[in-house]
Amino acid sequence: MADFDFPLTRSDALQRLNDFLPHAGAAYARLRNKEQGQGQHVHVSRLSAALRRRLISEQEVVDAVLARHGLSAAEKFVSEVFWRTYWKGWLEQRPTVWEDYNAAVERALEQLDALSGLRKRYASAIAGSTGIDCFDAWARELNETGYLHNWARMQFASIWIFTLGLPWELGAASMFERLIDADPASNTLSWRWVAGLHTAGKAYLADAERIRSMTDGRFSPAGLARTARIPADSVRTPSPSSIRLASSPDPSAATLFLLTTEDLSVEQVGTMRALPVKAIAFLRGRNKWDDAALADGLARAAQVWPDAEVCGALAPGELAAAAKAAGCKQIATAFLPVGPVASSIAPLRAEVDRFGIAFTEYLRDWDRMAWPHCRKGFFGLKEKIPALLQAEHR
Ligand SMILES: Cc1cc2nc3c(=O)[nH]c(=O)nc-3n(C[C@H](O)[C@H](O)[C@H](O)COP(=O)(O)OP(=O)(O)OC[C@H]3O[C@@H](n4cnc5c(N)ncnc54)[C@H](O)[C@@H]3O)c2cc1C
Structure with a gap:
């Protein structure tokens, strides 16, 4: 494994999934909360670094686990993966929670x-x-x-x-x-x-x-708070808004394919794979882990579109000019959910228009179908899991 114990390439993630499969059923339900300390997290998959960047998709992980165990034995593992979907869908429908949180961090740092x-x-x-x-x-x-x-x-x-x-x-x-x-x-x-x-x-x-x-007696903490004083001054939860509508890629338009840390296996999806990609670029990540994952994503994209020009790392402000120089009519990327990448791209949307380039995003079926059920508590999504899993395979 290239980096610690947490796969950061697609092939390492697929290997980890395969290795973890026997443990994802009843054993996971029984043992997943055992906290055995650094280097000993053997009862959980440690796939989160790969799933977060979609080096491997939620659907691939869940499909493999279900094929091995079926839903009733793997219910716990599958619903944990859906927690990830739930949080994304919930925030997508309340983007101001992310903005207010960022502002509150700035204020709290100033008040230290x-x-x-x-x-x-x-x-x-x-x-x-x-x-x-x-x-x-x-x-x-x-x-x-x-x-x-x-x-x-x-x-x-x-x-x-x-x-x-x-x-x-x-x-x-x-x-x-x-x-x-x-x-x-x-x-x-x-x-x-x-x-x-x-x-x-x-x-x-x-x-x-x-x-x-x-922790089997490893720790014996003294002086822990006995009551929880819920922070009073925090922003109240807004009502859910509708999910942002993004333009979908035009299947016939010359394309600059943009990789971001939000989804580094979208080239596996047929709709994206069929695009006439003339250029490939990526947005720089935040740390060495992002860099490793982006390098892996770039290498795979270059294999899918061997004739495309590889522009490498671009700043958001450089994208429109790079697309135009490569003769592209659109930039196509995976849907950018609420977070730093979407925020960095937001100012660019008007600019690409001026260049006559369309900025397009592909929303995976997984998110499109699940997010509307993430408006309230997790249970609203949980009860839909069997139907969602069936719909995925229709
Ligand atoms: C305070 C706090 C902060 C967290 N911050 C993050 C974060 O920044 N990024 C992140 O991916 N997860 C976060 N989690 C959720 C969870 O802790 C990790 O996803 C999980 O520990 C990853 O380890 P694993 O891959 O071995 O999980 P497994 O137990 O093997 O679960 C499989 C997958 O299901 C998903 N999952 C499991 N539990 C949760 C959960 N409670 N919430 C959401 N998804 C879950 C993850 O994608 C995980 O890879 C946070 C949880 C808490 C309580």
Whole structure:
């Protein structure tokens, strides 16, 4: 495996999926919450870095697991994958939650010196030197590997908010900076959920005894908060809006194919594969993990369209001119969900028009069918899972 324990190429991700298949049924349901420490996360798939960048798609993972176990044995694993879909669909229909969160991070950073001791508490939480054994170990694991087990993420976020009394937005932002699978929807909304802002009035409170037992006595944290004071000043949840309508690629228009870290296997989809691609470019990522995944995506795209000119890394502002220079009429990319990539592209949409180039996005069936069910709680999506899985194969 090229990078730590977390596949960042499509072939490594397919291999990991294959290796994990025997564990994705009843064993996953029984053992997935066991938190055994750094390097020992054998009961979970560790596919999130690949799924987040769609080096491998949710559909490929779920199809393989269902073929092996069937839905009733693999219900737990499949519904975890749908949590990822749920958060994306939920945020897509409430884009202002992402904007408000970013603004709140800026404000919280500016206020770090306003309250005595706050900056010090924040720094020790990041470094893993708070004196709370489990929290410090998880902070160090996160810093070293970019990964934390889901259950550890829940305890970590809860201790950050309710025991250390730090703003949830700073916790979310600092975790996002460090995670190998950093995802705007899963990360921001999971932190909101722990803080008690997703399901109104219901927060997640870490419990010392439970941490002791779930970690087989590795940790015995003292001084954890016994009540969850839900942050009062946080933005209220807006009602869902409709899903952004994007122009679909024109199958006959000369195309610049744009790779982003939002979806690095969209060239596997027939509709995209059939496009007359004249040029291939990618938007630079945020870190070395993105770079590894983008290099893999670029190599595969160049194989699909061997005659296309490879423009390499472009800044958003360079795309229209590059498309025009390559004789293209459209830029085609996978749908850009709410997050930093979509934000970086937003100002470009008007500019490409001026160049006579269409900016088009391909929305996968998986998202198109599931997102409308992500308007309220997870249950609304969960009850649709069997029907969605059937529809995928029609
Ligand atoms: C505070 C907090 C922050 C989080 N931040 C992120 C993030 O930035 N990026 C991210 O991908 N996940 C995030 N998660 C969700 C979850 O922790 C990870 O997806 C999971 O730990 C990845 O490990 P795995 O691939 O071994 O998961 P497995 O247990 O093997 O699950 C398979 C896949 O299902 C999806 N999945 C599983 N659990 C969840 C979940 N609770 N929410 C959403 N998707 C899930 C992931 O895509 C995962 O790869 C966060 C959870 C919490 C509590």
